[in-house]
Amino acid sequence: MTSSLHIYNSLARQKQAFKPIDPNHVRMYVCGMTVYDFCHLGHARVMVVFDLLKRWLRAQGYKVTYVRNITDIDDKIIRRALENGESIRALTDRFIAAMHEDADALGIERPDHEPRATEYVAQMQAMIQTLMTKRLAYQDDSGDVNFSVRAFPQYGRLSGKSLDELRAGERVGVSDSKQDPLDFVLWKRAKPEEPADAKWDAPFGEGRPGWHIECSAMSCALLGNEFDIHGGGADLQFPHHENEIAQSVGANGGEFARHWMHNGFVRVETNGQEEKMSKSLGNFFTIRDILNVYDPEVVRFFILRAQYRSPLTYSEAHVQDARASLGRLYKAIGDAVAAEQLDWSNDYEARFAQAMNDDMNTPMAVSVLFEMANAINRTHDSALAGRLKALANVLGLLERTGEAFQKATVGEQAGLSEADIEDYIAQRAQAKADRDFAKADAIRQSLLEQGVVLEDVRGGPTQWRRT
Template identity: 60%
Template sequence: MITQKIYNTLAREKQAFTPIVPGKVSMYVCGMTVYDYCHLGHARVMVVFDMVQRWLRASGYVVTYVRNITDIDDKIIKRSVENGETIAQLTNRFIQAMDEDAAALGVQKPDHEPRATQYVPQMLGIIEKLEMNGLAYRAADGDVNFSVRDFAGYGKLSGKSLDDLRAGERVDLNAGKRDPLDFVLWKASKETEPEEVKWDSRWGRGRPGWHIECSAMSEQILGEQFDIHGGGQDLQFPHHENEIAQSEGAHQHRFVNYWMHNGFVRIDNEKMSKSLGNFFTIREVLKKYDPEVIRFFILRAHYRSPLNYSDAHLDDAKGALTRLYTALKNVASDKFPLDWQEPYAMRFAEAMADDFNTPLAIAVLFELANELNRSKNPTVARQLLGLSGTIGLLQREAENFLKGRTAAGDDVHDSGALSLSENEIESMINARVEAKKNRNFAEADRIRTVLSSAGIVLEDKAGGVTEWRRS
């Protein structure tokens, strides 16, 4: 295989990927804070890094993929109190919802999915090391904070100087800190907080700060240094910057070799955010679009570029994915190992090896689809299916996708289509055929219009045969 290159946010350039252990990849991705349903920004993180781990495995690496769950923080506590339910009840409910959304998008389960509440002892161990190294102190309010100015490398990931950060909007102005830049490692308990979020420590009862969670979970599973750390661009500062400070401050050596960040999701060219009220949950979008269309839409853009969400772009993605599946229709193809020396496969691999360039790789899939339309050659179909499978696309039977069904054969009702069952559609098509035989063309046109309004596309073939698919 071609040498894999990754854009390393820390180095601000694409670099050849050399894992710490030859042939093995250790990868940690910041996951979801589970107090609400996942939105499109979460969908992008899940799909992008699912693509990354799939491709690395297809390239021959043994991958250990970790994506954490934050199941304790201020928002979770606030929401549980508002709902009148325990934190465990709240987080378990939304973890289940997250798993359902991820599965719908074709996202494979990570090898490890640690929950923050399971790693509090490890967090306390790191905080103790930071205190011993002169990088942590207990404030007057009982919190334990990280002393940013005492860590020489602070700002190297975000490229911000301490003076820039001092004047920045995201600096915490908590009066209990020696410096406004300092961040919380351990929060002292408040009487108003439920007992389930209080742990014993040498600094008194409390709970961990957000940033220390990922340092502890990644270290426990992958070690003090690992290959790839990923997440959304919004986490680059302060979360990932603080992870570096904690882990390197505790262990006095490099934390992560390659930092990867996917771009923002934008809604009609404006950044998606809850504060602006312009965000969509995955579940809302799944009511209108087939989940594979959403996955295709995400992968069609380079992971580092902004992703502009609109119905028009989703409709375009749907049409493009339909063209790929249509090429596979009625072409028998068994699964065989990919021939990476074949020209299409080589160009696909070159694109993916160049910092996971999925737009260019998907362009190769369309070239294969065009070739398949011309030749109906099963070997070409196998190449198309094999290459697309390395990034989690075209995983259903073509008939299932074109008729709006999942891989299991269940109906997928999208784009506002009426909930017509397959039997109802077939019955209406038969009635239309009979109407045409009786030269009742007005009735035949009426049935076609009704089906079209329900999102059903008819294709009249030779010999009076009519095939259909959901649009």
């Protein structure tokens, strides 16, 4: 390729040339979901963004080991299991299966490793013991084990916050038993009312791990004490990722993760106003809510049209526009077969690569695809259509034929079946043969009102597509 990958490193606060520790092997960890409910659009963005990064790294010839964890023990999970009268395992298994269904629909490839927190409690306990030995952690009067923030001088590097700027109100789980309100919990002493499947024996007393220690233990166990990329949503940069650095570097030394990547927030447009997506505001959408209305590939394309660090604004108009735009690409490729190999020295491919290597500038990469589509529409160049399809496949797009995309049905909004539409087309053809043009026009209008557009082709059968 003509350019090298540059990534915005949240730790350095600038774009940097990406240089993996092993020149041929990228090791990447991304914070995954807490599985007590269905995944929402914010989760979809994290999954799509880092699925894309993994695909792009592999397209550049790297071997990639991708780890995305599952948090299957925490306060919300315990509370929901008790409310439902079921075991924690039954609850988390159900929502892990739902997460996989949603991710598969969006074309998200499974990570190489998907560790569950409950499978790594022994590693968490060992890390906590190391931190206690190094006097970076202590057990308070309540029985909890906490990390001593002021004992770790580097604290605040990722977030850019000094200790004096930090306030206890920003922390999770502030306790009067802590030596300092900035300290955060590593191990929570078991409470009598908590179920047996929420407790583990430990040298520092029966209990369960805090949230932050999970990712430190799992990432180091699977990728080593130092690895290349650590990613997640912008909301995790502080305190979660800041705390991960403190725990991991404090226990193991070294650098922990070299590059930190954070995708932007999801916002919702309501009545012309943008606001953060949240349950309290009533503008919260699960992936399932959205896939009940829109084709999964349209949703993936909608997410990728925004650069990953920028805010993503969800609205019906924006997703409908994404569908129309994706339809134009599909119309250009028709039934073309993806090129087996891409020549990155060609103009289109080179500019696509340049965009992707510029901190995954997907808006610019997508604009190259539309340039190719316009050229195909002018020249009817089937080889160029194959190259367009192959480039889009790198993004996880255009993996169907144009006809299959236009005729796809979606969830509860699917409307008429393909058989129903073909039956109406046959009735219309018979009406035209009988010279009953009023009936033929009425059938066309009825189909249009039900979201189906007919396109008459001279000398050939009538074509159709969904709006």
